[in-house]
Amino acid sequence: MSTILLTRPIDEAMPTAEKLEAMGHTVIIAPMIRIDPVSFEIPGDDRSLIVTSKNGARHGLANIGNKARPIFAVGEQTAEEVRKLGFSNVVVGPGTAREMIPTLLECGISEKRKYSYLCGTNVSYNISDVLKGEGIDAVNVVTYQARPMRAFSSGVQEAMEEGEIDIALFYSPRTATTFEEAAAEYGRSDWLNRIDAIALSTRVKEQLIGPWRSVRYAIMPTEKALFSMLED
Structure with a gap:
């Protein structure tokens, strides 16, 4: 078996490490x-909510009392997090925000929905802008x-110096970029020469521009597909 470097935020890394x-x-x-977390005003009850990540679910939905509120979740893992918080009216979309747009447009137009996208400060694909471009109320x-x-x-520095790490897993474009920037700041981009990088999606893979031993990506943006790459 392999020694795997996990670059996720610590709250997400722990359950992944156990698996x-x-x-x-x-x-x-x-x-x-x-x-x-940051402070924010909870959207009015007349707005359906969009979440594209576990963090969006955890930090955006924790203080919402109406558990029957419509939630549009990108990917099954995000939807699972939403359900853990007690919400029952969950529409599950494909694994990327871009792929969720047709469902949001259809519901937004046919049912005249208003949307609030519960997101972080850095948004790689702005769902609200796309929906507003189609005349739908989205913020x-x-x-x-x-x-x-x-x-x-x-410990991480020593493991990379000694060549102990076989594979590094990357779940987001930002973690990929930050990791390569950190290695460069240490003056040790050469650490990457002995590590295979595996990305959750093509979008994540595009950010891996360092001298990795190899760079691959999952055929679908799911953890199951990512883990299957470890068996190859």
Whole structure:
């Protein structure tokens, strides 16, 4: 089995590490992003809510009492997080925000819905802008911020120096970019030469421009598809 470097924020990395260890892998956690909640005004009851990540669900839905409120979730993992919070009226879309647009447009036009997109400070694909371009009332509501962490613990540095890491997993474009920036700031981009990088999607893969031993991406943007790459 492999030694895997996990770059997710710590709250997401822990359950992922447990799954990987159950598969027989050794896991080293090196969070590249820290997630902090921010204050925001809860959208009115007349608005359907869009969430595209677990963080959007956790930080955006925690204080909403009406558990029958319509939620549009991108991907099954996000939807699972929404259900854990007690919400029952959940529409599950494909694994990317872009692929969710047809469903949102159809419901927005036919049912005259208003949307609030519960997002972070950095939005790679702005769903609200796309919907507004089609004449639908949609607004962003920032519920958390992601802070880059361009530093490695001594244990992570030692593991990369000794060539102990076989694979690095990347779940977002920002973690990919931050990791490569951190390695460059240490003056050790050469660490990447001995590591295979596996990305959750083509969008994440596009940010991996360093001298990796290899770069691959999952055929679908799901953790199951990502894990299947470890068996190849």
